Amino acid sequence: DGYRNTNQVSDDYRYQDGNYDAPNDGYYRGGDEPAQEEDAQSDVTEGHDEDDEVYEGEYQGIPHPDDIKEKQKKRAPAVDDEYRDRADLMAERMEDEEQLAHQYENIIEECGHGRFQWTLFFVLGLALMADGVEVFVVGFVLPSAEKDMCLSSSNKGMLGLIVYLGMMVGAVLLGGLADKLGRKQCLIISLAINAAFAFLSSFVQGYGFFLFCRLISGLGIGGTLPIVFAYFSEFLSREKRGEHLSWLCMFWMIGGIYASAMAWSIIPHYGWGFSMGTKYHFHSWRVFVLVCALPCIASLVALKFMPESPRFLLEIGKHDEAWMILKQVHDTNMRAKGEPERVFTVSYIKTPKQVDEFIEIQSSTGTWYQRWLVRITTTLKQVWDNVLYCLTAQYRMNTLMLAVVWFTMALSYYGLIVWFPDMIRYLQDEAYDSRVKIFDEEEVSHFTFNFTLENQIHRNGEYRNDKFIGMKFKEVRFEDSLFEDCYFEDVRSSETFFENCTIISTVFYNTDLYEHKFINCRLINSTFMKEKEGCHIDFEEDNDFLIYLVSFLGSLSVLPGNIISALLMDKIGRIKMIGGSMLISAVCCFFLFFGNSESAMIGWQCLFCGASIAAWNALDVITVELYPTDKRATAFGILNGLCKFGAILGNSIFSSFVGITKVVPILLASSALVGGGLLALRLPETREQVLM
Numbered sequence: 259d260g261y262r263n264t265n266q267v268s269d270d271y272r273y274q275d276g277n278y279d280a281p282n283d284g285y286y287r288g289g290d291e292p293a294q295e296e297d298a299q300s301d302v303t304e305g306h307d308e309d310d311e312v313y314e315g316e317y318q319g320i321p322h323p324d325d326i327k328e329k330q331k332k333r334a335p336a337v338d339d340e341y342r343d344r345a346d347l348m349a350e351r352m353e354d355e356e357q358l359a360h361q362y363e364n365i366i367e368e369c370g371h372g373r374f375q376w377t378l379f380f381v382l383g384l385a386l387m388a389d390g391v392e393v394f395v396v397g398f399v400l401p402s403a404e405k406d407m408c409l410s411s412s413n414k415g416m417l418g419l420i421v422y423l424g425m426m427v428g429a430v431l432l433g434g435l436a437d438k439l440g441r442k443q444c445l446i447i448s449l450a451i452n453a454a455f456a457f458l459s460s461f462v463q464g465y466g467f468f469l470f471c472r473l474i475s476g477l478g479i480g481g482t483l484p485i486v487f488a489y490f491s492e493f494l495s496r497e498k499r500g501e502h503l504s505w506l507c508m509f510w511m512i513g514g515i516y517a518s519a520m521a522w523s524i525i526p527h528y529g530w531g532f533s534m535g536t537k538y539h540f541h542s543w544r545v546f547v548l549v550c551a552l553p554c555i556a557s558l559v560a561l562k563f564m565p566e567s568p569r570f571l572l573e574i575g576k577h578d579e580a581w582m583i584l585k586q587v588h589d590t591n592m593r594a595k596g597e598p599e600r601v602f603t604v605s606y607i608k609t610p611k612q613v614d615e616f617i618e619i620q621s622s623t624g625t626w627y628q629r630w631l632v633r634i635t636t637t638l639k640q641v642w643d644n645v646l647y648c649l650t651a652q653y654r655m656n657t658l659m660l661a662v663v664w665f666t667m668a669l670s671y672y673g674l675i676v677w678f679p680d681m682i683r684y685l686q687d688e689a690y691d692s693r694v695k696i697f698d699e700e701e702v703s704h705f706t707f708n709f710t711l712e713n714q715i716h717r718n719g720e721y722r723n724d725k726f727i728g729m730k731f732k733e734v735r736f737e738d739s740l741f742e743d744c745y746f747e748d749v750r751s752s753e754t755f756f757e758n759c760t761i762i763s764t765v766f767y768n769t770d771l772y773e774h775k776f777i778n779c780r781l782i783n784s785t786f787m788k789e790k791e792g793c794h795i796d797f798e799e800d801n802d803f804l805i806y807l808v809s810f811l812g813s814l815s816v817l818p819g820n821i822i823s824a825l826l827m828d829k830i831g832r833i834k835m836i837g838g839s840m841l842i843s844a845v846c847c848f849f850l851f852f853g854n855s856e857s858a859m860i861g862w863q864c865l866f867c868g869a870s871i872a873a874w875n876a877l878d879v880i881t882v883e884l885y886p887t888d889k890r891a892t893a894f895g896i897l898n899g900l901c902k903f904g905a906i907l908g909n910s911i912f913s914s915f916v917g918i919t920k921v922v923p924i925l926l927a928s929s930a931l932v933g934g935g936l937l938a939l940r941l942p943e944t945r946e947q948v949l950m
Contacts, residue, residue, distance in 0.1 A: 358608040362569060363948040365584055365604055366495045372591030375493055381564055382486045383509035384557035385449060390513020391550045392479045394809055396421055396472060398521040402543040407465045419906050420469055424476025426902035432481025433895020434641035437888055441489035441567045444481060449558040451478025453551050460547035484894035491882045492569035493587065496948055500832065504824035504875045511820060513553065514813030520549050522806040573887045577609050644892040656884050657893065659941055661900055664877060666934030667840065668901040670927035671870055673908025677923050678863040679808045680916040682856050746771065808860060815864035819871035831945045832880040833938060839873035840935030847928040851920065883944035
């Protein structure tokens with residue numbers, strides 16, 4: 259019963275509007291093949307009367323393609339002879355793509371949703387998890403890396419932004435290449451670049467080389483987001499697409515949780531590493547960087563066993579390869595369902611007319627690098643043409659509206675994500691400063707200090723014949739004080755300064771009390787011997803733990819939003835999901851005015867992240883569905899690149915107002931979310947749309 263008679267006509271893949279009917283008998287049909295160009299016909303056919311031939315669709319009531327073309331030519335404006343052939347080819351290709359879209363939807367429904375899609379789900383989920391990890395890595399390692407590399411504030415800021423810069427370039431470049439070279443191949447390239455340079459960055463010692471490695475690592479991982487969603491969507495039917503793409507978004511959340519948990523468990527153990535002499539140090543934060551590359555490596559290995567997207571292969575005319583992959587999907591799912599006898603009934607799939615002209619260079623032409631240069635420039639030109647195509651009249655309005663929504667969402671989300679921990683840290687610093695101990699006019703002589711002094715101010719004090727040995731200064735200031743015949747040995751300091759002090763006959767041996775820590779001081783007969791070199795760990799910062807905790811809770815808080823968006827994505831639609839989520843997030847921003855404590859700020863951060871995640875998920879889905887297959891990854895890459903640009907601006911703008919005012923960041927984020935949410939309501943709904 260599982261087999262069909264070869265003479266039976268299959269109605270499963272009949273094009274619904276009457277323009278296409280593909281009998282499923284496995285035989286060659288001339289009507290299915292692309293028509294030859296008129297100038298390519300041989301002269302030997304002269305005198306052949308084509309009118310005598312019987313059109314195979316005549317008895318089914320289907321108009322002859324030539325009749326349709328004649329009517330279209332009468333309605334269409336005249337085209338110059340120079341461009342007539344290409345215009346006809348493009349019209350034919352668009353008609354073929356429309357037919358293929360409906361047929362492919364029916365094929366995917368026949369293949370079912372089962373083991374194959376779930377396997378691909380976890381493989382691509384690991385790639386998306388690697389993208390989530392990359393966003394958090396630099397923020398977690400900065401408190402330790404700044405001490406190992408002696409980073410200034412500007413260097414730390416650049417290191418935080420360089421990853422987003424790389425991701426912005428990678429999204430546009432690798433997303434565009436995925437529409438020309440294939441989803442699987444470009445995703446492998448993307449993950450390989452990220453894994454290689456993330457691994458290398460954990461070993462390099464210099465700031466410049468570390469910055470370069472994180473830039474290229476970000477460039478690699480930047481391509482994963484547009485490729486992963488384009489790749490997975492082409493194995494999903496219309497009924498499953500919104501829900502399962504939303505489930506896939508959960509791996510970004512898992513990446514944030516994974517990075518926070520690993521940072522929490524690894525970085526505080528500073529002894530987890532080794533040193534080679536005095537110049538090379540491999541501390542625990544470098545171990546953390548290595549561990550963060552594991553999801554990327556796991557996805558890279560698993561991806562080798564997955565096939566290319568059949569929808570992409572059909573788009574470039576590789577019918578047989580696409581058919582074999584679709585049969586593999588069908589058979590895998592049927593065996594998992596306990597129905598191995600079910601036969602894949604598709605014998606022929608419509609392939610669009612191929613318009614692009616590829617130049618094949620013979621091996622004897624020029625040198626090897628000249629051949630590669632021509633191939634690379636040709637491919638990049640095709641990518642650029644795809645970018646421009648997204649701004650043509652057919653897609654211009656949708657692209658511009660999506661660009662505004664992506665940008666406003668990124669500006670507010672990434673800006674607040676940085677602003678939250680900075681504000682919490684600022685509130686902690688304020689509380690810390692309020693507990694400062696002040697000592698006025700104290701006199702200490704012949705005393706040995708061998709313990710830690712912390713959060714103190716000493717004014718108008720006198721210290722004679724005192725010893726400061728093996729001790730630590732943390733947040734200590736000496737103002738208008740006198741040091742006479744004192745001895746400092748093996749002293750470490752953090753945020754410690756001597757201001758307007760007089761220092762007489764005092765010896766400093768093996769300390770980090772450098773010249774810049776003495777402000778307007780008089781040094782008389784004082785000696786500095788064997789100063790500490792390089793940057794050393796001063797004290798374990800409690801704020802490090804806070805960074806991990808805030809990021810962990812922020813990542814975990816999006817779980818309810820992910821579940822709700824996945825369950826409702828196909829019920830209420832993408833547009834309502836985006837608009838509603840952004841407007842609710844804007845309301846959450848206003849409550850930040852009441853966040854005057856650490857716990858309140860953490861709570862509002864969790865609420866904001868949970869409310870905004872639905873908009874992110876719906877944006878990913880609608881971006882995939884609004885563009886055709888040969889432009890899908892390119893368009894997604896452009897919009898995601900713009901998103902990363904918004905993240906760079908958000909990080910820079912919002913962090914500059916920490917400790918100054920809360921009004922500007924809150925109003926900026928709220929207004930951006932309201933504007934983007936209202937504009938999103940004007941986008942077309944794609945819930946019932948097949949993938950073009």
